[in-house]
Amino acid sequence: KMTVEQDFEAVDQFPVGMRVLAVDDDQTCLRILETLLHRCQYHVTTTDSAQTALELLRENKNKFDLVISDVDMPDMDGFKLLELVGLEMDLPVIMLSAHSDPKYVMKGVKHGACDYLLKPVRIEELKNIWQHVVRKSKFKKMKSIVINDDHSQGNSDQNGVKANRKRKDQFEEVEEEDEERGNENDDPTAQKKPRVLWTRELHNKFLAAVDHLGVEKAQPKKILELMNVDKLTRENVASHLQKFRSALKKITNEANQQANMAAIDSHFMQMSALKGLGGFHNQRQIPLGSGQFHGGAATMRHYPLGRLNSFGGVFPHVSSSLPRNHNDGGYVLQGMPIPPLDDLNNKAFPSFTSQQSSLMVAPNNQLVLQGHQQSSYPSLNPGLSPHFEINKRLDDWSNALLSTNIPQSGVHSKPDALEWNHFCNSDAAQAGFIDPLQMKQQPANNLGPMTDAQLLRSSNPIEGLFVGQQKLENGSMPSNAGSLDDIVNSMTPKEQSQAELFEGDLGFGWHNSSLRTCI
Amino acid sequence: MDAHVAQLQMQYRNYILSLYQQGFLDDQFTELKSLQDDGTPDFVAEVLSLFFDDCVKLVGNMARALDQTGTVDFSQVGANVHQLKGSSSSVGAKRVKGLCINFKELCEAKNYEGCVRCLQQVDIEYKTLKAKLQDMFNLEKQIVQAGGIVPQVDIN
Secondary structure: OOOHHHHHHHHHHOOOOOEEEEEOOOHHHHHHHHHHHHHOOOEEEEEOOHHHHHHHHHHOHHHOOEEEEEOOOOOOOHHHHHHHHHHHHOOOEEEEEOOOOHHHHHHHHHOOOOEEEEOOOOHHHHOOOHHHHHHHHHHHHHHHHHHHOOOOHHHHHHHHHHHHHHHHHHHHHHOOOOOOOOOHHHOOOOOOOOOOEOOHHHHHHHHHHHHHHOOOOOOHHHHHHHHOOOOOOHHHHHHHHHHHHHHHHHHHHHHHHHHHHHHHHHHHHHHHOOOOOOOOOOOOOOOOOOHHHHHHHHHHHEEOHHHHHHHOOOOHHHHHOOOOOHHHOOOEEEOOOHHHHHHHHHOOOOOHHHHHHHHHOOOOOOOEEEEEOOOOOOOOOHHHOOOOOOOHHHHHHHHHHHOOOOOOOOOOOOOOHHHHHHHOOOOOHHHHHHHHHHHOOOOOOOOOOOOHHHHHOOOOOOOOOOOOOOOOOOOOOOOOOOOHHHHHHOOOOOOHHHHHHHHHOOOOHHHHHHHHHOO | OOHHHHHHHHHHHHHHHHHHHOOOEOHHHHHHHHHOOOOOOOHHHHHHHHHHHHHHHHHHHHHHHHOOOOOOOHHHHHHHHHHHHHHHHHHOEHHHHHHHHHHHHHHHOOOHHHHHHHHHHHHHHHHHHHHHHHHHHHHHHHHHHOOOOOOOOOOO
């Protein structure tokens, strides 16, 4: 069995080659999605049918790490797929949609989606999705560690402390400074007051209650009653509700804003087309370059379930976080015993519970509640405690990463040929890591040829300037960019000169084929 | 680098800029271009091909749905519009996407006349875009054949 240290090693390498199953009945979107995912260096399998997707998953659930699926598909409701995948395979599922209506987001949340992305999807959003997988798998591993390490508290503490530090370094910015938690994140021993950790399960109960009562009309007292969770107070619910409402409001506003901007822009454009007016391009007005806008762009276009989750509930990773200071025996955030949950399950609550209850197996796993002295539960590894929550901080963290010039370098820090060989037997593996860095470049000179020096310069890849076809000194451009009809008619055959191009160049050639074929 | 190539490149740049300026394309198209590289030199063309195929199919579906002698199934029309909206937004076909947004509202309002008119507009719009992009690709081809490289165009 893996030690905690080894676990973190795996995390470092992990995102590269992550196996994604992409599902969308729209062939245009699917093709784009596939390419975007490849750019993120994931391994991609695509299908245009939810039914096929299910079959693929059932055939071998260990074949994939994550599923991304459109919600509007003819042969099966995307939400249904989501539910089934969650239930049967317990894989993280990300929803995709062109619907910006928050009610769809809610629906996705309730059906267990890890995330909800709006089309058109941007690559920045996909770069972070691997974290959903880490959280889920971390949780699973910790479950087994907890169960197995019941009696080895001493050892695990030691490892745990180290792991804790390492983990904190890695995820530090991910931790949200929620008012409820305050700055206690930084000091595990100074738990000032008992607080509620809104786990996915707990949050789902909250959601169900709110849904039942109606978002507008729901009141903390009634919600509390419906939730029927031991030791939860009205205050807890009230503050959670407040956050929830404000997040929902924000999302709705953004969605409306986006829709309005699009509508306004299109009207404007048609009117002013002949006048050649400027100022239209970027209806979202989001410069692609700066790190802070990643958060902006993401929040506009992708329902940051992280934000909804900032109250903790929705994602599995939250449940995986162990109470911080269980050792001091004081205000331990204690898991609720399971039987009451089953009772809840039996009540007329929506269907998410079965999915969640599987997460509740680990004894430490919480509906973390207040003021319960730790007694019957095993001493838990303090190192495994911190919050993994996706939340707004996730965006910030990814900003921090992205703004340091080299994307993902903090994520997969060993861009060496071995990793690629592990996933795809490619000799040109090294080149693969160059690719994303050079993909987007500053055009130094729009009119002149791109010299090799320019090609190799690594500029800030986040600047979203498109890269036209580039020329290498030793060959001509692949000249198969003919008319669309030409292209349709002659899709595959590559010209001789182009084949030569692949030889001594940056080795992009392997990129497509090897990732697609290797499984 | 001879004058002919330079001239073609200039022409190309201006053409691209005008496509953006006139609202045919938006920054999503820019994103698409950025995904194309030496390893996938046909990427943009392939995706656009798929997109225009989709247009043909979806417009056909909508025309059929609207051509009912009995009651029109607006939700069916709406579903197709929704799909078109998704794909047009993904390729940066700004005008088409804009029309889809209006179209959706018309479907929800079950405005038959409005829908029919909007569908006609969609039809014209995607065909116009297709022709424009064809011209763009042709320019690229000419540049390359004249021994030049296709310039990156800075939209901003």
